[in-house]
Amino acid sequence: MSLLVDNRDRLIIALDVPTVEEAAALVKRIGDEATFYKIGHELLYTGGVDLARRLIGEGKKVFIDAKLHDIGNTVERATANLAALGAHFLTVHAYPQTLQAAARGRGSSNLKILGITVLTSYDDNDVMECGFALSVNDLVLRRAKQILESGVDGVVCAPTDVSAVRSVTGERALLVTPGVRPSGAATGDQKRVATPADAIRAGADHLVVGRPVTKSADPARAAAEIVEEIAAV
Numbered sequence: 730m731s732l733l734v735d736n737r738d739r740l741i742i743a744l745d746v747p748t749v750e751e752a753a754a755l756v757k758r759i760g761d762e763a764t765f766y767k768i769g770h771e772l773l774y775t776g777g778v779d780l781a782r783r784l785i786g787e788g789k790k791v792f793i794d795a796k797l798h799d800i801g802n803t804v805e806r807a808t809a810n811l812a813a814l815g816a817h818f819l820t821v822h823a824y825p826q827t828l829q830a831a832a833r834g835r836g837s838s839n840l841k842i843l844g845i846t847v848l849t850s851y852d853d854n855d856v857m858e859c860g861f862a863l864s865v866n867d868l869v870l871r872r873a874k875q876i877l878e879s880g881v882d883g884v885v886c887a888p889t890d891v892s893a894v895r896s897v898t899g900e901r902a903l904l905v906t907p908g909v910r911p912s913g914a915a916t917g918d919q920k921r922v923a924t925p926a927d928a929i930r931a932g933a934d935h936l937v938v939g940r941p942v943t944k945s946a947d948p949a950r951a952a953a954e955i956v957e958e959i960a961a962v
């Protein structure tokens with residue numbers, strides 16, 4: 730990671746709130762403390778794409794966390810539409826057909842495609858319950874390899890997976906980690922978590938943080954403190 734990087738770009742705030750009006754108000758309150766926002770399932774089906782367009786127009790970076798997973802033709806065409814929107818990051822589930830279709834769909838645009846390895850709310854038991862005879866670690870690494878082989882840009886994994894994933898991908902892939910919790914923050918439904926400093930030290934490029942910022946009494950301060958923690962590593 731270049732020394733010239735704006736550390737604010739390394740924090741991606743998950744706008745998981747019920748309405749686009751609340752999301753827009755939150756972005757306004759956070760002001761210049763953040764530059765990168767994630768729009769996921771909660772907002773995508775209630776005006777989130779229009780909000781994305783608006784934020785991009787205002788100079789913010791936007792991550793569409795659509796976690797696409799469908800037949801190749803559908804994924805390719807959905808990805809092409811999101812690339813035309815001017816979004817910066819898009820997630821798809823890390824299945825080879827899906828990854829390859831997304832790579833075709835983004836064409837020569839600047840959209841970065843990230844493969845979801847294993848959700849950060851899953852542990853070994855959850856993976857076993859889904860029918861995989863693999864540990865979380867083995868499944869994450871298998872999918873990280875497939876992500877690289879598919880010609881997309883990066884990997885979504887837990888901060889606790891980052892060192893192992895980096896050893897597979899080298900510097901070639903962007904590593905983006907949800908499941909990040911400032912020291913003392915509630916983990917909620919996240920099972921594989923680490924602090925911002927530990928995630929960055931392990932080799933993450935970008936951290937996704939939702940509730941510790943959005944539910945804070947002072948979201949701008951909460952975001953600034955995470956950026957300070959990132960910068961101090």
Ligand SMILES: O=c1ccn([C@@H]2O[C@H](COP(=O)(O)O)[C@@H](O)[C@H]2O)c(=O)[nH]1
Binds near residue numbers: 745845848886907937
């Ligand atoms: O494995 C994954 C993939 C995506 N997410 C998303 O990140 C945020 C995390 O929010 P917090 O409030 O900080 O827990 C949320 O939008 C998830 O949909 C993830 O958590 N894990």
